Amino acid sequence: MSEQKPVLHLKNAFIFQQENLILSDISLDIYRGDFMYLIGKTGSGKSSLMKTLYGDLPLTQGEGDIVDFDLIKLKEKEIPFLRRKLGVVFQDFRLLNDRNVHDNLLFVLKATGWKDSSKCNSKIDEVLEKVGMKTKGFKMPFQLSGGEQQRVAIARALLNDPELILADEPTGNLDPKTSLEVMSVLEEINKEGKTILMATHDYALILKYPHKTIKCDGEKVFEVV
Numbered sequence: 076m077s078e079q080k081p082v083l084h085l086k087n088a089f090i091f092q093q094e095n096l097i098l099s100d101i102s103l104d105i106y107r108g109d110f111m112y113l114i115g116k117t118g119s120g121k122s123s124l125m126k127t128l129y130g131d132l133p134l135t136q137g138e139g140d141i142v143d144f145d146l147i148k149l150k151e152k153e154i155p156f157l158r159r160k161l162g163v164v165f166q167d168f169r170l171l172n173d174r175n176v177h178d179n180l181l182f183v184l185k186a187t188g189w190k191d192s193s194k195c196n197s198k199i200d201e202v203l204e205k206v207g208m209k210t211k212g213f214k215m216p217f218q219l220s221g222g223e224q225q226r227v228a229i230a231r232a233l234l235n236d237p238e239l240i241l242a243d244e245p246t247g248n249l250d251p252k253t254s255l256e257v258m259s260v261l262e263e264i265n266k267e268g269k270t271i272l273m274a275t276h277d278y279a280l281i282l283k284y285p286h287k288t289i290k291c292d293g294e295k296v297f298e299v300v
């Protein structure tokens with residue numbers, strides 16, 4: 076047994092979309108430095124679980140602790156503070172198309188309380204460097220390939236040094252080669268110590284980069300080997 080406190084702890088948690096039960100009696104622990112996959116067919120509840128973890132769906136039954144927030148007691152006004160300790164990456168990148176890469180990242184820093192411009196600029200350089208995009212800060216999102224946009228979205232997720240990265244099908248819109256490139260970025264970030272939970276359909280990635288894997292199936296979540 077590890078004596079370390081998990082970054083994410085669910086115990087006997089039940090997940091609903093409105094009144095519909097989606098996942099029942101989930102127990103799950105993720106520890107600092109883990110890389111875990113979440114798999115399951117379309118409609119099995121992966122996104123519902125992810126949404127519960129970043130405060131988009133309320134947890135109403137069971138226990139849920141994530142980066143020191145109690146999901147059962149989570150109040151609307153605490154959600155931005157929860158999100159600051161998480162890095163969330165989506166399938167569809169969600170960059171702001173009216174501003175360049177640098178300003179996309181600056182927007183997040185300003186919105187999360189950063190004031191000093193030189194600190195902002197060096198943080199932006201640091202995260203863009205991590206994802207191999209340091210020279211692309213001046214580009215508009217629509218001038219980038221899907222893989223490049225996802226790298227920027229990963230850089231954005233790293234800005235506030237999150238305790239846990241939740242990636243919901245981050246390679247879902249990318250071709251196989253680009254998926255592997257984006258995955259290698261996530262691998263690097265994990266090797267540097269970041270904790271990652273990644274929902275995916277992509278078995279080729281799982282075979283190439285094996286990690287502990289949990290599966291949503293028939294309202295249950297269980298570990299697969």
Ligand SMILES: Nc1ncnc2c1ncn2[C@@H]1O[C@H](COP(=O)(O)OP(=O)(O)OP(=O)(O)O)[C@@H](O)[C@H]1O
Binds near residue numbers: 092093095115117
């Ligand atoms: N906003 C919503 N309101 C009601 N039901 C929803 C809502 N979003 C999802 N559901 C239902 O919850 C179930 C789980 O959906 P969810 O999106 O979590 O699955 P998923 O495993 O992420 O699927 P996919 O791989 O297609 O993204 C589905 O039956 C879906 O119809």
